[in-house]
Amino acid sequence: MFIRYVKAYKKPLLFVLGLTFILTLLNQSDLPAVYHALRSIHMRYFALLLSLQLITIIVIAYQWQFIIKRYTINLSVFTLILMNLNGTFYEAITPAVKAGGEAYKVLYLKKYTHDVYRAAAMVTIQKSISLIGFLTLTLISLHFLTVMPALNNDAMILFGIIFGIVITLSLFMIVFRNKNTFLNSVVKAFTPFKTRKTELVLHYALSISIWLMFALKLGILLMAFNLDFPLTTILALTFIPYMVGLLPLSPGGLGTFETTLTLMLTSLGVAFTQALSITLIFRFITFWFPFVLSLLNIGVQSLKLKRRQINAKTSS
Secondary structure (H helix, E strand, O other): OHHHHHHHOHHHHHHHHHHHHHHHHHHOOOHHHHHHHHHHOOHHHHHHHHHHHHHHHHHHHHHHHHHHHOOOOOOOHHHHHHHHHHHHHHHHOOEOOOHHHHHHHHHHHHHHHOOHHHHHHHHHHHHHHHHHHHHHHHHHHHHHHHHOOOOOHHHHHHHHHHHHHHHHHHHHHHHHOOHHHHHHHHHHHHHHHOOOHHHHHHHHHHHHHHHHHHHHHHHHHHHHOOOOOOHHHHHHHHHHHHHHHOOOOOEOOOOHHHHHHHHHHHHOOOOHHHHHHHHHHHHHHHHHHHHHHHHHHHHHHHHHHHHHHHHHHHHO
């Protein structure tokens, strides 16, 4: 009975769990001091970070456009931005690995391909390229942890274990859930690129660049708080929390990402209040801002659909 109850309410329970992590962090902090720290950031930094996030969204859409053109599908960058925004909503409400967002994109692209396996192939190759780029930078970040003086061998072992768990769970959820479908989609995904290996390398480089934009945003945010860290440390501070956030504990890594980044910053000597403020702003820019845009997009689409239905009834 208990297991059935947990399964039925898994998503709300996971959301509550992630929210609990954040509330625990806030409870341990001096809220007036956090508020003061949040207000201390100059608006030019905030505007720059929002602009960089919008650029990231646009560049990802261009990457999608380059990929689907190899499948003789032509969609505008704006259409792909809307697709990704809707996908962001489903990613945010599903526990890690972005399974909900990818499933939505398969169904969305199926409208243009009329073939679910072909649509799955396009999603698979984009996801694979993005994941390989992310794992490359994460492995580099794990190496850079060894030069972070505030982290000892125990912390390295812990992050290594978490990394292993993330990779194992990701492979299990993606591959073994539906092995034949996954393998077929992978084979179909790379078919248009068999004679275009150079393009795959360019897509890989683009994926690295997209992920590095997240490190750039965090570096600018640290600069806004007058914190000077080397590039190696900024990479670790960016990708280790994202790695932990991939654990299927809460929707969109809610709570686990915030906790990890805050603890890493404090381990480097940053005051807890300042570390939490940096984490909240960075998370707003990279997670909540796109999520709000996705909600607005879904709301506009719903209004348009209702208007079309009303016009159809009126004309009939």
